[in-house]
Amino acid sequence: MGMFLNSIAPFEEYKRLAKTRFFVDKTDIIREILTAVVEDGQRYFCITRPRRFGKSIMANMLGAFFGRAECGEQIFGHLKVAECRYYPEYLNSHEVIYIDFSRLPRDCKSYEQYKERIQDGINCDLLKAYPESKLRADRSIWDNLQTVFEQEHVRFIFVMDEWDAVFHKDFVTEKDKKNYLEFLRDLLKGQAYVEFAYMTGVLPIAKYSSGSEINMFKEYDMVATEKFSEYFGFLDGEVDALFDIYQRTTPNAKITREDLAEWYDGYHTASGRRLYNPRSVIGALTDNQINSYWTSSGPYDEIFYYIRNHIEEIRDDLVLMVSGEHIEMKLQGYAATSTELHTKNQVYSAMVVYGLLTYADGAVLIPNRELMDKFNELLLEKESLGYVYRLAKESGRMLKATLAGDTRTMAEILKLAHDTEAPIFSYNSEIELSAVVNLVYLAARDKYRVEREDKAGEGYVDFIFYPERKGADALLLELKVNGTPEEAIRQIRNRNYALRFRGKMGEPAKYTGRILAVGISYDRKTKEHSCKVEAL
Structure with a gap:
């Protein structure tokens, strides 16, 4: 030896x-x-x-x-x-x-x-x-x-x-x-x-x-080759087995199976199978606490390291990605060295190789909540991101105005967003409007779990804001392009979206604060936003 x-x-x-x-x-x-x-x-x-x-x-x-x-x-x-x-x-x-x-x-x-x-x-x-x-x-x-x-x-x-x-x-x-x-x-x-x-x-x-x-x-590699792919990262069945052990052996187990999926799932093998980040899953189950285990183990200002020389090309994509959208991209087979990151394609290739993004079905995306939090921090901290940074900074004021029913301030902030010279604010579809709304509510993620197009009542609501604190106000947010905020509120009421917060029959309510219906509309002809907030 x-x-x-x-x-x-x-x-x-x-x-x-x-x-x-x-x-x-x-x-x-x-x-x-x-x-x-x-x-x-x-x-x-x-x-x-x-x-x-x-x-x-x-x-x-x-x-x-x-x-x-x-x-x-x-x-x-x-x-x-x-x-x-x-x-x-x-x-x-x-x-x-x-x-x-x-x-x-x-x-x-x-x-x-x-x-x-x-x-x-x-x-x-x-x-x-x-x-x-x-x-x-x-x-x-x-x-x-x-x-x-x-x-x-x-x-x-x-x-x-x-x-x-x-x-x-x-x-x-x-x-x-x-x-x-x-x-x-x-x-x-x-x-x-x-x-x-x-x-x-x-x-x-x-x-x-x-x-x-x-x-x-x-x-x-993880992106292009199927062989050996299931041995690096955890598959769904493996996480199921680990979660069963956790429930049987952990006094006062606090983590749900859904928590593990939301925070640590989202990577993809070349064969299309989903992978969980293994370090984070083990860390969470061992500590009986959801936390940022992988992103806290390295210099995660490196997200900005890759995009810093390509902000003009990438920041609109960032707005879409932090709202959960996929960005279509044909990746290179390897990551170039930092001095050779000349194109957006090379930047995204490098970020996929380092695990900062994932790649599936010809598109890059942010894989899970753990990394999404880091991207949110980036948008709130880096002034060089220009309009993205400025609007993210307004997101604290936007949440405060919404909770207070101050629709004038809400519309003012949305107008500020739209007046920014960027293609994303053309609102060619509700995807762009959703991305902008997500950006101006970015600070809410400190106090809410924000889900897009989540099942609620008899349909899918555009945004649900689940409060981290049981007594805080919950938000149901519906968007309309070439519609009215009143139509949005009516849809929230008619489709019983509020059932998402009220729990099952005979069970105590999940949340004890107000349930607020928020309607936001944009008129392509007048170029104006309108907002309405009602308690349900």
């Missing part, structure tokens, strides 16, 4: 995880990999996903399963992989070289220091493991590995996590990046001692390489 060769660390990490209350068995990926290796002759796998989507867990699992550090029967004997026909032959059967490329040597200030830690560490492990092979510490890793293969007929499995981490280090130059790719090529490409190589990262190889250096890898 060594730091890189047959390290005990992946085994211990996965063993610890497998004992946890909310463990999800994803070991079928081992069966799929072995089928590809043994039956199809595939040897090089690169799987890219946003951070915190289970990449390191999968890497630890592979190291624990294939490596010789410890006997894995205690972990894997009762998991899905035990049913695989290759299980007895491959469990703890190989020499595994495990490299976490995000790890740095102490006081690392250069790429040479970074590479030497890996090269010297692997050579040191090989010399200890094969003392009879007359290996030399001053030789390249690949020469020593080739010597072991020639003398001992041993092949190695490479498990490499965070392959792209080095590209984000300040000390790495453009020349260093090229040298790093050549290092991976020399270590892995066409080498007889490689049984197979499994590599993970956030960004696909095409981001940094023309493909010639390490084009032996077959790449699997």
